[in-house]
Amino acid sequence: MVISPRLRICAAVVASVLATGFAGAGTLSIDARAPTPAPLNAALRLGSAVAPNGDTLGTNARYLTRNGAPWLPVMGEFHYSRTPASQWEAELRKMKAAGIDIVASYVMWNHHEETEGKFDWSGNRDLRRFVQLATKAGLDVVVRVGPWAHAEVRYGGIPDWVVNAMPTRSNDPQYMRLIERLYGQIGQQLKGQLWKDGGHVIGIQLENEYNIDGPGKGVAHIAALKKLALKAGMDVPYYTVTGWDGTIYPSGEVTPVFGGYPDEPWGISTKELPPKETYAFRFDTRVSGDLGAQTAAHAPGTAETDKDVTPFLGAEYGAGLPFMYRRRTVVSADDIASMLPVQLGSGVNLMGYYMFHGGRNPLSLGGSGMEESTLSGGYNDTTMISYDFQAPLGPDGQQRKVLEKLRPYHLFLHAFGSRLAPMTVRKPDASPATPDDLKTARFAVRSEGDRGFLFVNNHVRQYPMAAQQATQFNIHLQGQSITLPSKPVDIADGAYFIWPLNLDLDGTNLHYATAQPVTLLDQGKAGVVAVFAASAGVPVEFALGDGAQVSAPGAKLSQLVTVGGSTGTYTLVSGVQPGTGAAISVQRSGKRPLTIVVLTAEQAQQLSVVQLAGQSRLLLSADQAYVDGNALQLRSVGDSKFRFAVYPALSGAPKATSTGAEWSTASAGSTRNRTGGASSTRPSNDGAFAAGDSAAATVALRAAGNDGIFQTFEATLPSRELQATITQTRNAQEASPVVIGGTAKAAIQPLPENFKAAAAWQINVPREQLKGLDDALLQIDFVGDIGRLYSGTRLLDDWYYSGYQWQFGLRQQAALLDQPLTVSVLPLRADAQIYLPKEARPNFGGDKQIAQVRGVRVIPVYQLRVTP
Template structure:
């Protein structure tokens, strides 16, 4: 396959005289596609304030302007209600614009006619708190939701008594009652009422097409939703696995995951197409639908009439019994430039916040025992999510947030842009040699998307790359000095990017945020792309207006001025001081600094905040959480106008580049757990093969008679307020279960990924004594997939059940006002 295009002599000289590099070429000279209007029949789109939401064939709009929101899934019924407010604010600070949530039917109506909307089931209060946190809401109404819940969330008494997921009169009667209850919960909270609910999803993963099913059933569900009062600007259905729906009545949403926990392989999978740019399709591989259908679905034939919206791009992965893939932060974040570069105009994550299944008399998880395709933990729904079940921030969140900020501040530029395919592109997702990149453009403005990361597969270093982009009025060759793109690197670069009236010809750094600082000017924040040298190129006429930091160099190259030698940091890299208009400052943060950046309202103004700690905004102030480290540091720009105080003590003030910095060290707390063996493990039987997947199935409940057990004495907790400590359970085995007396608190499939539990939750309930951990032995011959990094050394033994240790991580909090 031809892979390289030699750089012509004239272009080589203009690019700095570098020969022998790889020139990646693309033709973006054709006009961008114009969106089609009035293709989709949605609900009421105008709020009482006059604010308007819209949708065309390419993107969403807000008040007539292209809108590219970020959506994150958070299941209210899987999290204690007293934690919702804080957790929703954490999502907002992470750059989430819309919170999506399933209404899990069997969490609300376990008995026919007896609905529970109280406590952790209080959908109305959850939506109200989302609005208070500044989030819009998409309610995924079901009735079948999957969500790794028994029968996809449809109550047992429904499944046992009647056909489901079709236009059966008896079934539709119960669905109408469910929708009516949801409508009452949302009354006054819809967009048309001035509320935050902007969308509703009908059903999930629906591709059934026999009598009473298919597009007609989705049409029926929409009518039932409208009859229940759920009149919203956006109606969606999931678009994968040959989905069927009434064209024009709903819009499909898509997804992609970095692995397949629902697969049956006990080995690493081949490279996932989630990491491959797509130019003629929208479905990113197998998304685990539990029904099968042959032939094209409606989403494929509707591509020209519907925008490319997402709902389930994996922000993590669940553990299923037979397959337990662990993902790294880069495994998740590297999907973003690929999806955006493939045309996605709404990035929706599943899950963004982990949780735990409610468990009263029995559990309601998906399992082979109840006919499910997968075996999942009874309680735990961690999902390796950016925010864990106890609100802990995972490293992946920091990798994702710069992209969320980019979409918030520059998504209106990107959304109308057309995807362009490179002249040479990988032949398939298995091609690990050809450079992976894409471009989206409109007119002479564009963004370049690059990814050299494929999970579990080393990519070659792409050496001495330059890009040649043919635009309607010019051909842009950049950067001036060819760059090496390392294995694992991924980024977005701008072309002809508007800096409030000044054109940035290109940058080898990623735009992150724009901050309007009033009369003091505008600040643009960029992020360096790893160790790639930063180049900022401008038109020649701005040369006299450029003010550079120490070490930066300015070179005249043809009709451009190229600034290089920039050392990423918190200071101003370049300031444009123009005769007319406000000054424009460009800050280029290092990649690590950009991952510590959040943007939110403090003291009545939108500000940049840098911190390694978890942070969120509330009541005009800043809240931070640190797990294990009592030392806090954060920096703010623009500086705060008044004295800054922390409830926990005095802050030490300083400066960090253009930022105002603050430090404080809280008193250290040392917490220990005492572990006492209770019973030794017994030999367990071989793992059975069976179920719908005809693969390893979870051991039957009686198998736990062979589990080892330990008593764990932990410091007492009041059970009030935020979690004050996390217990870390480091075991090796098959399945771990944590108890308070006989009440199961949590469970876990061993994978090598760390298991934590907030001690404040253990203090709830009648039993206040020690905890008990039981660990079912893992057999050496178990036909399950555990990543090689977590696969235990059996040392010739037939099984293993060990507790390596129990530690307690204190949780520190800082409230800044």
């Protein structure tokens, strides 16, 4: 790498007087001088936490530990039984590449024992194989064993034959005998896969959203479930329960986990909701409002009284939202990503998402739905098949914009989470009193001693925030104070970011930066590369510890002297232009070189850290990327051109092949063996497409020179224009009025008989044109109430109209393309009392209803395999 000669430090001295209590116009202050107390030893009875190789897991009252060091992992939910088993390995690797450390999954009882005594752990229900593949992908696992899961599944996952015969969610003897048998089955699936065995199962969640109290319930029930889990061999380091909505549990036996969502699809309002508290920093409580528990609490829960003796862990921060019939909330990538500075700045020490990967519900043995619905007494009406959840990874593995927005934060936690975890939350001198205060600045600091991070959020979903004009932050730390930036800046509506305070970069003190730290790449003797991301609309500047020789081509170097608390002199680097080059180079006597790269926000969203050709590398690509063994897999939806950039450069010329599905060999269903029962065939979302069913062709991979410090490559696959024909076969009839009722006393999904009013279209997609592609996404653009996709009379997928794009992957159902598919659309009535985003509300033009298919596309999905 060629570094430009060091610029001469300007003689000008910028003085920043930081007297205690001083706050000029536009100055936002936090006093973080109070000593950080040592974390209390959590009074938690963990399971076996030592692996055979000596690795340990633990916790204290503030954070998790791994081998004795602070650990702040990222957890994402992925339901194995809602995804074809043939996709698991690739999807788990995609999650790993997205920065997920732990995969969590519900065990949905009625997916495994729909008929009493006949357990099914095969095919898409093979929990053991799922855990093994997660381990292979480098992920730890938390298994949420229920027995009540919710998960928008019928009866919360408890089989019909149980619900019909006995009390549930209590210590009823008949019920508990069945739970003992269920847990025994799960224990057999996990045998040898637990942390104590050298496996990756590190946690068990008991029950879900449990706030029921009374004889044989409450504390007694959770305690009894834990005893049954241990009896079944599920001896793991961590036992958790969900901590919201007044949850009740035996203190010390389990750890509460928390969550928050940017809207309430389970709500009953047909209008936009007031600003959600999910976007406001939390200084006094961990429970973020209503999270949709289906039972009512009558007093504050155990999680509230335990908050000083348990760490603040997350499990269900919404990485998306489901569509409920009555309320169809669409969220943007910024609606989701802006929650991260808020939750981390509020003290969260495990960032857990629900859902991170979408899926599709299996059908019952009889072909009916297993979804939550008012017909089965549920509080919500969800789609029969689709469990898309607007997740970062769609049901067919497609990468969505929200994943790109989240990944820089995951990289930040991997690189700096061990420093953040011990830090405590510091409240500003002034903060919003209520979530609907859209004027007062929203920010917080987490610090320990004289080091910390500043968290800022100026985004609230569906509401404009006041721009914070001419703003500086005045942070009083132990022994010194920091004012940043050196000159006031405007923080625009929609901005959110994390800035460092006295961050140690391999022995060089970064006093502050107005850019977000993303990752560190340790290259041994060659030095360290620190990657930052520019904050939109804010000039980039770095204040670096004095004594270092700083080079910053194109930027301005000056001297920054701080006075107040303690005097310090720093090299101020201002005017940094974000990009892929070495923005700042630091040479230190007796130390390794330090290189600082400041990417644009858009470039940072394309950044991954991958293990490739025997070492960690930075990877930049707009394509979906993950590593499989020693190969880099790149996936592109709709564009046959691939481009990626790596640093450090690869030593040899990599080779590339394209991989595509053998579309002629896929089958429409599968036959599985059932533990404890005869073989049977079940209509489901099971794909019989095997991982090895692919064809490869050599592709010319072109070296495209350098982009800053990155070595770039390009490849182009043959472009495919896929054709689909659509013909209307049935006109819509007048739809019945939407009924108000159910336990929510709100709009309920139409009865099955009402679908006689649906219009229908026939879709033809010639299968032969799809050969050589990794997948093809059928994209259906419709306006109506409910859309359903069929092959003959077999329901493949369904969708509530919301304005969010409906896509269906054809690879898993390739054999069905030999006959036309059918999409039916139930008309949406103009008087339907449901919530639709204002952007999606159709123009009825004076008509009573609407049912249209505006178009159908088949989007090719290309895959490129690069081997160094």
